[in-house]
Amino acid sequence: MDKNIETRKRITIYDIAKEAGTSTATVSRVLSNSGYPVKEELRKKILDTAEKLNYSPNALGRMLKKSESRDIGVIIPTISNPFYPQVVLGIELEARRRGYGILLCNSFRDPETEKKYITSLVQKQVKGIIISSIDANHISLKEIIGNDVKVVAFDQNIKGLKCSKVGFDFVKGGMLAVEYLIKKGHRNIAFATSPLTRKSRLETLEGYKLALLKHGLPFNERNIIASSSEEEYENVNYEFENGRKLAASFLQLEERPTAIFAVNDMTAFGVIRELWNNGVNIPNDVSVVGFDNIEISSMINPPLTTINQPSFETGKLACKTLLDLMEDKGSQEVSITLEPSLVERKSVKELV
Amino acid sequence: MDKNIETRKRITIYDIAKEAGTSTATVSRVLSNSGYPVKEELRKKILDTAEKLNYSPNALGRMLKKSESRDIGVIIPTISNPFYPQVVLGIELEARRRGYGILLCNSFRDPETEKKYITSLVQKQVKGIIISSIDANHISLKEIIGNDVKVVAFDQNIKGLKCSKVGFDFVKGGMLAVEYLIKKGHRNIAFATSPLTRKSRLETLEGYKLALLKHGLPFNERNIIASSSEEEYENVNYEFENGRKLAASFLQLEERPTAIFAVNDMTAFGVIRELWNNGVNIPNDVSVVGFDNIEISSMINPPLTTINQPSFETGKLACKTLLDLMEDKGSQEVSITLEPSLVERKSVKELV
DNA sequence: TTGTATGCGTTATCAT
DNA sequence: ATGATAACGCATACAA
Numbered sequence: 001m002d003k004n005i006e007t008r009k010r011i012t013i014y015d016i017a018k019e020a021g022t023s024t025a026t027v028s029r030v031l032s033n034s035g036y037p038v039k040e041e042l043r044k045k046i047l048d049t050a051e052k053l054n055y056s057p058n059a060l061g062r063m064l065k066k067s068e069s070r071d072i073g074v075i076i077p078t079i080s081n082p083f084y085p086q087v088v089l090g091i092e093l094e095a096r097r098r099g100y101g102i103l104l105c106n107s108f109r110d111p112e113t114e115k116k117y118i119t120s121l122v123q124k125q126v127k128g129i130i131i132s133s134i135d136a137n138h139i140s141l142k143e144i145i146g147n148d149v150k151v152v153a154f155d156q157n158i159k160g161l162k163c164s165k166v167g168f169d170f171v172k173g174g175m176l177a178v179e180y181l182i183k184k185g186h187r188n189i190a191f192a193t194s195p196l197t198r199k200s201r202l203e204t205l206e207g208y209k210l211a212l213l214k215h216g217l218p219f220n221e222r223n224i225i226a227s228s229s230e231e232e233y234e235n236v237n238y239e240f241e242n243g244r245k246l247a248a249s250f251l252q253l254e255e256r257p258t259a260i261f262a263v264n265d266m267t268a269f270g271v272i273r274e275l276w277n278n279g280v281n282i283p284n285d286v287s288v289v290g291f292d293n294i295e296i297s298s299m300i301n302p303p304l305t306t307i308n309q310p311s312f313e314t315g316k317l318a319c320k321t322l323l324d325l326m327e328d329k330g331s332q333e334v335s336i337t338l339e340p341s342l343v344e345r346k347s348v349k350e351l352v
Numbered sequence: 353m354d355k356n357i358e359t360r361k362r363i364t365i366y367d368i369a370k371e372a373g374t375s376t377a378t379v380s381r382v383l384s385n386s387g388y389p390v391k392e393e394l395r396k397k398i399l400d401t402a403e404k405l406n407y408s409p410n411a412l413g414r415m416l417k418k419s420e421s422r423d424i425g426v427i428i429p430t431i432s433n434p435f436y437p438q439v440v441l442g443i444e445l446e447a448r449r450r451g452y453g454i455l456l457c458n459s460f461r462d463p464e465t466e467k468k469y470i471t472s473l474v475q476k477q478v479k480g481i482i483i484s485s486i487d488a489n490h491i492s493l494k495e496i497i498g499n500d501v502k503v504v505a506f507d508q509n510i511k512g513l514k515c516s517k518v519g520f521d522f523v524k525g526g527m528l529a530v531e532y533l534i535k536k537g538h539r540n541i542a543f544a545t546s547p548l549t550r551k552s553r554l555e556t557l558e559g560y561k562l563a564l565l566k567h568g569l570p571f572n573e574r575n576i577i578a579s580s581s582e583e584e585y586e587n588v589n590y591e592f593e594n595g596r597k598l599a600a601s602f603l604q605l606e607e608r609p610t611a612i613f614a615v616n617d618m619t620a621f622g623v624i625r626e627l628w629n630n631g632v633n634i635p636n637d638v639s640v641v642g643f644d645n646i647e648i649s650s651m652i653n654p655p656l657t658t659i660n661q662p663s664f665e666t667g668k669l670a671c672k673t674l675l676d677l678m679e680d681k682g683s684q685e686v687s688i689t690l691e692p693s694l695v696e697r698k699s700v701k702e703l704v
Numbered sequence: 705t706t707g708t709a710t711g712c713g714t715t716a717t718c719a720t
Numbered sequence: 721a722t723g724a725t726a727a728c729g730c731a732t733a734c735a736a
Contacts, residue, residue: 010419010500012729023707028731036732039705059475060421061729064412064712067362071455071476079437079444080647089431092458101472103423104456106444120453123411124422148362240651269651276653295432299592299621301628301653364713375723380715391721413713416728 011055020049031057063125072322073121073129075105075114076155081239081266082294083311084132087154090315091130098323109134122149128322130315132156150325152318156199164325164333166318170200173307173340174207175214177261177289180305180342182215185351186259186287190223192246192271193263194239201263204291208261223257225249243270251278258351259287265297265306272300272347283349293343303345310338363407372401383409415477424674425473425481427457427466428507433591434618434646435663436484439506442667443482450675461486474501480674482667484508502677504670508551516677516685518670522552525659525692526559527566529613529641532657532694534567537703538611538639542575544598544623545615546591553615556643560613575609577601595622603630610703611639617649617658624652624699635701645695655697662690 013027020027022042029036030043031050038046063069074091076084088104095102103121107114111134118140121129127148132155133141141161145151151163181189191208193201205224212219225246243262247270250260262268268290272282282288282302290297290306297304317336325331365379372379374394381388382395383402390398401407415421426443428436440456447454455473459466463486470492473481479500484507485493493513497503503515533541543560545553557576564571577598595614599622602612614620620642624634634640634654642649642658649656669688677683 010729013731014729024730025707025709025732026705028729029706032731034731037705042706056471057475058416058477058729060412060416060419060477061712062731064410064416064714064728065730065732067412067712069412079431079441082434082437082648085431085434085437088456089458092431092456101455101457101476103453104440104444105453106441119408123409124453125410125412237647266651269648273651273653295589296434296621296648296651299618299625299648299652301625362713365715366713369723376714377716377723377725378721380713381722384715386715389721394721410713413728414715416712416730417714417716419728 010058011053012058013055015053016046016049016055019053020045022046031055032062067125068127069125070099071101071103071124071126072319072326073103073105073117073124073126073131075107075117075121075129075131075133077109077132077134078106079104082296083264083292083309086295086311087315087318090312090317091319092315094316094319094323100323107132107134115140118144128152128326130154130318130322150322152322152325154314154318162333164321165335166314166321167335167337168200168309168314169337169340170203171207171210173291173309174204174261175211176207176340176342177291177307178208178211179215180344181259181261181287181289181348182211182217184259184287184348186257187217188220188223188255188257188259190225190250190253190257190260191263192225192243192250192260192267194227194242194267196226204263222253239264239266240270240273243267243272244274245270247271247274247278251275251280257286259289259348261289261291263291265290265292265294265304268297268304268306268347269300272304283347287348289348297343298345302347305345305347306343308341308343314338362410363405364410365407367405368398368401368407371405372397374398383407384414419477420479421477422451423453423455423476423478424671424678425455425457425469425476425478425483427459427469427473427481427483427485429461429484429486430458431456434648435616435644435661438647438663439667439670442664442669443671444667446668446671446675452675459486467492470496480504480678482506482670482674502674504674504677506666506670514685516673517687518666518673519687519689520552520661520666521689521692522555523559523562525643525661526556526613527563528559528692528694529643529659530560530563531567532696533611533613533639533641533700534563534569536611536639536700538609539569540572540575540607540609540611542577542602542605542609542612543615544577544595544602544612544619546579546594546619548578556615574605591616591618592622592625595619595624596626597622599623599626599630603627603632609638611641611700613641613643615643617642617644617646617656620649620656620658620699621652624656635699639700641700649695650697654699657697657699658695660693660695666690 013024017024017027027046030038030046105117128150130152145163154166227242268288290304293306293308297306365376369376369379379398382390382398457469480502482504490513497515506518579594620640642656645658645660649658
């Protein structure tokens with residue numbers, strides 16, 4: 001019966017109108033659930049013929065007419081970093097619930113790529129973008145904001161940009177981690193971090209310092225173990241390998257700290273691995289606290305004590321914020337800050 | 353200068369034509385890089401005014417006219433499972449290279465959700481879909497294949513479906529793992545798996561049996577440790593927790609095997625954790641081999657010896673196959689099978 | 705309640 | 721080489 005499957009023409013509301021003996025206007029009215037009054041009998045007939053002809057509406061036509069897309073753009077550094085899939089998941093669940101699809105873009109922290117994607121998304125007429133932006137100047141973003149597309153920034157701390165934000169209190173996160181260590185009796189604590197080029201890392205460091213200060217502990221510059229490598233790949237292996245290097249440096253320290261606070265979980269994994277390789281036991285010899293609470297952190301040995309950054313919530317909230325903004329043209333941009341919390345597991349030893 | 357930023361009208365080729373004193377036809381010809389001859393002088397003028405007016409083409413208009421979208425749909429179970437982000441990454445890189453965007457959809461292995469997404473994608477006029485399908489009957493897929501949209505299936509073994517496939521030799525993968533174990537002196541090997549409901553798992557088990565057979569080792573039904581729970585969540589925690597349960601069962605075995613082959617890495621992590629908790633050392637007391645080679649498998653303790661399933665390559669290949677199919681209408685569907693390989697790390701002990 | 709006609713922004717056909 | 725104009729599929733202002 002489907003022998004003409006290859007050649008069958010695209011069915012439009014015009015075909016339905018013809019078949020049902022009515023007009024395209026009426027067909028459109030019932031098929032788009034416009035709520036516009038149509039006599040029940042006719043409505044039924046239209047629905048039936050649509051079914052019969054196996055009609056599938058062309059979203060492009062509708063979008064063009066209403067000049068609005070049913071998709072939102074999502075730009076992240078890379079889906080390879082386990083933090084982002086969770087964010088994307090949160091976004092997608094909320095988006096689907098409200099009838100939107102998501103256009104996923106990995107920028108790899110390359111401003112050029114980011115720019116191209118933004119342009120492309122705008123051309124595709126998305127009316128909203130959720131972005132973890134890397135371009136410090138946000139040139140592309142500035143161009144589109146206030147125009148016709150709403151933007152919600154997350155992950156990176158964007159300044160001087162008139163858009164909604166879903167942020168995270170990195171300072172407090174840093175404090176939480178270090179205060180926990182202090183509470184467990186540690187006085188000499190190292191901070192292992194990838195290059196201190198990003199605002200979030202600087203803030204985490206700030207929290208580290210604040211905690212020390214608060215508890216009257218001296219700040220020792222040598223305890224900040226940062227990689228200086230210019231090139232930085234936003235992927236799992238980079239962070240891990242970097243952690244290993246940092247651990248190697250750590251082992252060179254004269255007065256070796258009893259604990260290491262790592263800028264993120266992946267780095268912590270690398271640190272732990274390298275320490276193990278050198279016969280240093282975690283947490284018996286050295287305690288380690290991570291940052292992010294990616295899912296795997298509970299699966300490694302030892303289970304990592306870390307700071308929870310609510311990735312799924314971030315995505316969900318960012319999406320909710322964006323859609324509210326898009327659908328209620330009057331609403332104002334908001335700035336939300338998510339709170340860190342400590343997840344206690346087995347990578348820290350209590351000093352007595 | 354941008355004071356009218358809020359109110360500025362959408363710029364179309366019509367505006368450019370007016371400003372440049374030419375016609376929309378000519379404007380379109382130069383702005384769409386049609387290759388159609390336009391006098392150099394005019395071309396330049398058009399380009400300039402487009403720039404001046406800050407013109408941004410409306411992809412919807414173009415798509416509608418040419419009746420082709422520049423996006424492809426990607427449907428996966430869930431981005432939460434670390435295997436898929438890598439696949440998606442491969443897809444995206446290839447797609448971007450060729451000027452396509454990707455519409456990401458998580459089906460959560462729910463046939464209903466999968467169906468809705470397929471419908472939605474078709475309505476958005478995508479001309480290609482890459483899918484890890486769950487619907488056993490592939491009803492929705494059958495409806496669209498051969499119509500106007502190309503489909504490439506991966507991950508799941510789709511049968512009776514006329515579409516391209518990028519598969520993986522699970523049987524051989526299973527064999528590889530078990531033969532390795534045998535080579536290392538293990539004779540009594542357990543297989544720890546989530547419910548044997550999926551074809552891929554059954555095939556892996558098949559490989560397990562084949563390896564035993566090949567080396568004249570007896571097959572012991574009790575060594576197949578499978579969870580029977582009906583409900584199955586496709587997420588990290590499920591696999592991990594499941595692995596823990598399986599390990600608990602393993603510990604009950606009368607003649608305890610010297611090695612465990614896990615159906616995937618996450619399960620292996622759970623197994624390892626539970627074993628550790630019970631004072632069983634890996635690999636000294638029990639050896640473990642995983643399956644998938646997700647990135648974290650190299651980061652845990654001990655680094656996991658596992659079977660590599662090339663996720664990134666799968667994505668890249670699937671996308672390449674799809675785009676070739678879409679762009680060259682004449683080309684035939686293909687079926688590619690990727691080969692497993694063993695990644696030797698530290699979770700297996702050689703028995704002497 | 706229904707139908708006619710127009711336009712969304714673009715490309716393509718046909719003249720010129 | 722350029723321009724007028726008709727689609728693409730849909731939604732809607734306006735008429736009836």
